[in-house]
Amino acid sequence: MKFQEELKDSIRKALPDLDVVLGWCGSFDPLHATPHFIRREEDIDKLEISPLSVHNLATYLPGLRGKKVGIVVKGCDSRSVVELLQENLINREDITIFGFPCTGVVDQAKIKKALGHAGNVRTCDISDSAIVIQTEDKAHSLTLTQMLADKCRTCRYPDAIISDYFVGDKIGEPAPLETDYAALEAFESLSVPERFGYWLKELDRCIRCYACRSACPLCVCRDHCAAESRDPHWLSQENNVRDKVMFQVIHAYHMAGRCTECGECQRACPVDIPVLMLKQKMNREIRDIFQYEAGVDPEATPPLLSFNMEEENITEKEW
């Protein structure tokens, strides 16, 4: 990317005062990136920012509390940072934020589908409009906008909401490629048995690895999650779909009005369960009731972390 060198210069400048800077670098094949922990000057060269920089690095921040941490953020990642600040889960003075104008990241599941199989990728070249992937027997040319993550197709915050260093020119508010919550609304038009049947089918293959939880920047209970607590024993350890659904309900409730819809939960799932939709449902309700959007204003209090005697849009007393 064009501003990558500029970004490296900013990191070089800031690194002496930081314990680590979080970014991305190449991974096990040309189609993947991986989080990159920059600790030493020589680590900076490996930094790569591209539409493969899918991981939301804000997930690491609560675990690094107490350290001086630099973090490279996409617009959506910066919302997680803001939300963590709103909830006092990280200290602003310990964090140095590097922003850049983000033009979107890919959805690996879409690419896998388009290729049929993504196990033998030899090269991957990404331009402004296309991804050209060479597999062992064929060159595939994919349209970048079609391979973008859903969140990027509706993105309204491509520039980091807060940053200490910003490289490149801000994009401002781009024209979304899709309307918010279109897929959710289509799903909601189904009957209750159809919807429930869908979740029973999808969650049946859940292996209870809890990657959805561990990848979430706002799931901060970490080693004390209700899912694995033995005392109290909230969830049975049986391999039944009832408990799997229950866990997703717990996760969605704990995220209501906090979730920034970064999509990490769904991206992390090794068996591609579309768990993000449950959180979107919660968020849309929060938006409609409280006119609130998570992670856009460091000074705001998330609605479910506050209390009003009389709520404007909730009628408790009908009499």
Next chain:
Amino acid sequence: MELVKYLKSADLKSWLQELARENRVFAPRNEGDSVIFAPFDPEQEIAIVHPATLPPKKTVFPQSEKLVDFTYSKDPENLSRIMIDGKEVLPEGTAVVFGGRPCDVRGFTMFDRVYLAEKSTDIYYQARRENTTFITLACEKPETTCFCHWVDSGPTDATGSDVLATVVDGGYVLEALSDKGSKLLTSTLLENGESRKDEARKAHEKAAELLQDAPDLSGAPKKVLQVFDTMEFWEEAAAKCLSCGACAYLCPSCYCFNITDETIGMKGTRIRSWDNCMSAQFTMEASGHNPRPTKAHRLRNRVGHKFSYYPDIHDGVISCCGCGRCIKSCPVGTDIREIVLQAIEYEPAVGEEQADEQ
């Protein structure tokens, strides 16, 4: 005694249907964007072109299984006296697993050394293992994340399998490798496969040629142990790890479990369910002390167990079958190959040594 048969692709489903009359048959199929092993359903496509997302681990080692059913009752003469009546629930019936890959099935041989040991045999595991027959599909070409040949195996290694199936023009060559396997190859749908054997051999050779050079891991057990106390090494290796359990649950050779009692009212079941050493709970002691308090400690155990502690007590066998699922499906791309190689190459920083000398 070598029994070789040929099955036309078009007859695969009918054959599995025949086998399903007497066995529970598992085959890989598409669920959402993933491929998982599920009870064979002739209405659904069998997804065997590429290795499955999840290995067939649960066919012998279920995600959770009942060990004992129990009921509490009160002594009517003395209500403070509670009695418990328990009944062991052993797995019944036979199963056939079709379409696992060599690495997937070889994983069970690593379970065997632990659960079928002479000193203590796990009767639940034993019952399933003995009653399950594996028809394994030889791999035609390795994926980027495959490294079976680093760990003394390869794309056509049939260790642990009962029948090796090889894709040839128009169908499969099926080679029986055990008595259990021979017993499966009696259907009239199968033709004599002798004349197609060469084709299968050629396919095996071709797959072997596609492998890249493998590094020498013979020093791994010692080297991985040598960095045991070098916490910086593990902190760097685990920096990006999220400490979820995906890698272990997708691993054909990870065999750890937890036991819980699930009780409702006076009735309950004791179950065992998958557990994994990446979880904080794994080593949590009743006192609240956790000897593996951080993800660095946990990842050290995962790598150490597979590449050092296990081979140390099991004739040098590395308890990783090289399927690469932990690499491919890790949400942050943790690469176990990289960590092992780094451990092998690890030298304490020169600066540190000099500082010590001064």
